Amino acid sequence: SAVISQKPSRDICQRGTSLTIQCQVDSQVTMMFWYRQQPGQSLTLIATANQGSEATYESGFVIDKFPISRPNLTFSTLTVSNMSPEDSSIYLCSVSAGLAEISTDTQYFGPGTRLTVL
Amino acid sequence: QKEVEQNSGPLSVPEGAIASLNCTYSDRGSQSFFWYRQYSGKSPELIMSIYSNGDKEDGRFTAQLNKASQYVSLLIRDSQPSDSATYLCAVNTGGFKTIFGAGTRLFVKA
Numbered sequence: 001s002a003v004i005s006q007k008p009s010r011d012i013c014q015r016g017t018s019l020t021i022q023c024q025v026d027s028q029v030t031m032m033f034w035y036r037q038q039p040g041q042s043l044t045l046i047a048t049a050n051q052g053s054e055a056t057y058e059s060g061f062v063i064d065k066f067p068i069s070r071p072n073l074t075f076s077t078l079t080v081s082n083m084s085p086e087d088s089s090i091y092l093c094s095v096s097a098g099l100a101e102i103s104t105d106t107q108y109f110g111p112g113t114r115l116t117v118l
Numbered sequence: 119q120k121e122v123e124q125n126s127g128p129l130s131v132p133e134g135a136i137a138s139l140n141c142t143y144s145d146r147g148s149q150s151f152f153w154y155r156q157y158s159g160k161s162p163e164l165i166m167s168i169y170s171n172g173d174k175e176d177g178r179f180t181a182q183l184n185k186a187s188q189y190v191s192l193l194i195r196d197s198q199p200s201d202s203a204t205y206l207c208a209v210n211t212g213g214f215k216t217i218f219g220a221g222t223r224l225f226v227k228a
Contacts, residue, residue: 042220105210109161
C-alpha cells in the first residue's frame with residue numbers, strides 16, 4: 001500500500017478565507033480522491049482527481065468552491081474557498097491503483113486534515 | 119434508498135466474544151467489497167477485501183459475502199478492547215468509484 005501524507009494536519013481559519021490542503025504519495029498512483037467527513041458521519045466523496053485532466057466532482061460539490069489540482073502522479077491539492085463554519089470538517093485524501101497494479105478498486109487514506117472555520 | 123447500508127450501532131460485545139457486523143448494498147452489479155476500521159480521530163484503514171461469494175479469513179477477522187442476498191459481513195473473533203472503533207463497509211460497482219456505508223460503531227467491553 002502507498003504511504004500518504006497530508007498538510008496541514010489541522011487548521012483554524014476565519015470565515016471568508018481559503019485553505020489549500022496538500023496530499024503527497026510516496027509512489028505513483030492513477031487515482032486520487034478527496035473526501036469530507038463531518039463529525040460522527042461517514043465519508044462523502046468530493047471529487048476524483050486524475051493527473052492531466054480536470055477533476056470530476058460529485059453532486060453538491062463545485063469547482064469554484066473546491067478547486068483541485070493534480071500536477072503529477074504523486075501529488076494533489078484541494079482548496080476550500082470562501083470558507084464558512086459549515087465547511088468545518090475532516091478532509092481526507094485517498095488513493096487507489098498504483099501504476100503497477102492491476103486492481104484499481106482498493107483505496108488507502110491519508111491521515112486527514114481537521115479544519116475548523118470560525 | 120441508500121446504496122450501502124449498515125446499522126449505526128453502537129454494537130457492544132464483551133471481551134473475547136465474536137462481534138458480527140453486517141452490511142447490505144443495493145447495486146447487484148457490485149464487484150468488490152471492503153471493510154475499513156476507523157478509530158476516533160483517525161483515518162480509515164483497510165482491514166479486508168472480498169470479491170467472491172463465501173468466507174475469507176485473515177487472523178481474527180472473517181469477511182463473508184453473499185451476492186445473491188447482496189449482503190456482506192465481518193466477524194471479529196476473540197474481540198479485544200482495541201477493536202473498539204467504527205467499521206465502514208465499502209462497495210465498488212466497477213471502475214474507480216467506491217461507495218462507503220455510514221459505519222457501525224463497535225465497543226468491546228473489558
